[in-house]
Amino acid sequence: MSRPPIKIVSGMPILGPFAENWANVQVFQAREDDIMINTYPKSGTTWMSEILDLILNSGDTRKTTRGAIYERVPFLEFAVPNVAKGTEILNSMETQRVIKSHLPIELVPQSFWEKNCKVIYVARNPKDVLVSYYHFYQMAIVHPDPGTFEEFFQGFMDGTIAFGSWSQHVKGWWKIRQQKNVLYIFYEDMLEDPKREIKKVSKFVEKDLPDDVLEKIHQHTTFKAMKENKMSNYSTIPSSVMDHTISPFMRKGVCGDWKNHLTVAQNEIFDAYLEREMSDTDLTFRFQD
Template structure:
């Protein structure tokens, strides 16, 4: 389907629900599953950097921080192109005229910064073989759920989330694209000491961006001045990024992302889940959470 046809459908108010298909037991959109062999055989390079997250866990924020670090705080350079063009999203494909993440990555000169939402077991093997540096960011499940719910409503390339009540159950069951949050965060946590992985928490980044950016600097073996560091903290703050068209996804047509339903950058604040969960839903969620996270040393804060 052409972009024009998609726009046409959008104008008629029709919702194009994408097909989904599992890849090794993980729900994906058919766009991803159809080219899974190509994704799995993607060739990483030793000087790549991979930013990995579960959906709606501070991915774009981390991408902007990294880009600012790599460009020594040069705001103009960091606005040279959309986030998704600067840091190819390896398993994703936007409709024409946009290039797929794979195509963008293959054409990009080294060193490349790439992005993925893949659970650890689906990461192309070349990333491990080349010992690529990976930054993983995890966010607490409740805020993730709320954010993913709104995101699924505005991003036309994700399945319709249904009602809030339905979505809470869908999320708990892991029947969402990219699989269960629980398995995702635990999977990456389990391998963090065997590879060059910096595991960060969204809540820590919100609480003290300076401290967390310094961790990223150390991991990337980069030195910057205090002045540049402060500039990065300012330009990657939620309010500034929300106004940056190269980071807030407003350059995509409403047939792909409809910001009138919900902005891509919505609130960016830990604890928003309290505005959505009923007391009963919260109790049920907590019980289910304890079961699913039992035995893991991974702990999250649901507010700061």
């Protein structure tokens, strides 16, 4: 697969092949029992997907082997040539659907709000998102060439990379979290106390699980366990789509890796960007353990 250029749909930069199926995303029909996991890319989407799948299956790890995570939690916007589109997969599912999406609040299909669907939103500090997204852009061939880290750094701040502005994304969801059926969770909180956050998700989706099951879910969803699990580490994706020799899909899963990548000058520029972008919100992030 070549590296197709970014396209603009409804004012948002998106991966070229995804744009071809945009009309079907816009008219997607949600169901009342759908649960959406929404994030800006590289903010803990797969981690939360595995956690939620286990919660809904009462911690039965055998049920998580029924398919890779991208099959169990289909990606709404996904569309690449010669592969089933996210909308097609979801429309064919007869059981309760857990749906992955990176859409900003203003582009979520209206049916999700009409059906009052539950949404779990995961936000991560932008310095680590930037670094993780750069590595992902390199290994996921459906993305354009990210160029140098300096170029990607600028594109991130300008909001010209796939799924657009990080700040608008996290702020948009933060703003409506109490008006809609939204649970807003922080990646750094998940790292700090995974079991506490798993319990929070369990309560949100109305699954009352005993402590031993919560602990089992915690152990199954540690970074080490998921990195070694072919059902969650994306190793079953063809190398023509994701090249794990460039960078593994599950790379580090920590808070503070940005310190190994941003120069002092870049960090100062980024801090100034954040000061500007976050001046109109009470949303804050932690940047180290």
